[in-house]
Amino acid sequence: MDSAGLFERIRQQIRRRRRMSARLLIVSSVVTVLGFSGVCGSIMLEMRRSAQELSRQTQENLASTISADVNRNIELYDLSLRSVISSLALPQLAEVDPTIRNLILFDHSVTAQHFGQIQVFDAKGDLVLDSATLTPERVNRAGEAFFRVHLEQPDLGLYISRPMQHRGAYALVLSRRVVAPDGSFAGVVAGSIRFSYFQELFSRLRLAPQDVIAVLARDGTLIMRTPFDPELLGTNMMARIGMDRMLGQRHGWFAGEGKADKIPRMYVWADSSRPLIALVGRSWSDVFGMWRHEALRIGAILLGLAIIVAGFTVFFIREIDRRAEAERQLEELATTDPLTGLTNRRKFDLVMDREWRRAVRSGTPIALLIIDADHFKSFNDSFGHPAGDQVLVGIALCIADSANRAGDCAARLGGEEFAVLLSGLQAAEAQGIAETIRRKVEVWSDGQAGVTISIGLASMTPAAGQHWSMLFEAADKALYAAKDLGRNCCVVAASRRDLNLVA
Known part of the structure; x- marks a missing residue:
């Protein structure tokens, strides 16, 4: 082979190698792009699932909060109805003055802006007692659903009506059956929760324009909805939303x-065991709104994929930590009285119920002190509210300093009234603590215009089937006795027989 042929052969080999290198480069580039695309696709699918899960958790937390608030108020109102029914059974009630009778019947009634007055109807449906007036109007509700249902179903318990016009406004009527001593039907105790309560509750939430919140009864009846639509209230949503599935899964x-x-949404419920169920709906466009935005960014900037993913991971971890801390702080604020630092009424009721159940199981005694500042209104009028607040804080410090065992729970019930739960103590032991608190307040208040406290004390070993409200009522009556005896003293509920009379 001559030199020209050898040179041509070398040139061809170089061209083949160059073409091979170009193919390898193209293949490598394609493989690299496909690899990055696969990674991006996998990450985006995972991010889509996370966005859905995060939205579900957020909606579940919101639904749980709404459900807890709504059903807590239902339970509080039901306690008021039960209290009225218990007081109606007192044989001396018919002999007392109407003003005193209303105080006895409705002393523990829940009073708030959105709660209607409690009314008592006799067996014929005639209104006989009203918490708002001593001279109730002459009306008959025998034809109303809340009256008929108790007449026809003796074992119904608490009845929550369908949404209805009640005294000029949308409301829910809550009612319970009154039973005569012989077990016969004696009438109905009823009250109402206005829809303004739900509207105010929902107005405090920051919702997207397409978000929906619904409150449903267990039979599928729509109680309330935001955005508000009066035409949908009272309609049965059983078939549309699958109430059977909701009732089957908590x-x-x-x-x-x-x-x-007709907007597609994700609907989440949190606790279907309650009388009213909160359902939170968020449109899928809102659920995946952030995910779509990030998908466009990541698709346009493949080289920054790892940084973007790492940045979002850190962001979400910090966001979760921040939310966890915020929820912890909110829970602490929700269970603590802001002025005195003691437990508030809502938390106290939960602790009381828990310790009562524990005492029933273990057969141990439980004592309760109810404390009230004497002549506090006069002190406020004379020295002003800042001085009154200072007195309340001082009383709270004396209480907390004296009731400091691990199982003790000191709470501010409201205004100038406090309570101390003393687990495992008989009346004599609890009285020692009560006297310690009273003396500390008396000594401390020498420089506070001589403010004193009165204490009502009750102690018992609860039995199965009894409710802690009987202990609370006994201590409350003992407090009134302390007031009648001249204040600045502690009165102990006389005996277990007295406690049973209270029940």
């Missing part, structure tokens, strides 16, 4: 369309 979610706007 919490969960499903996909569906709005009945009015």
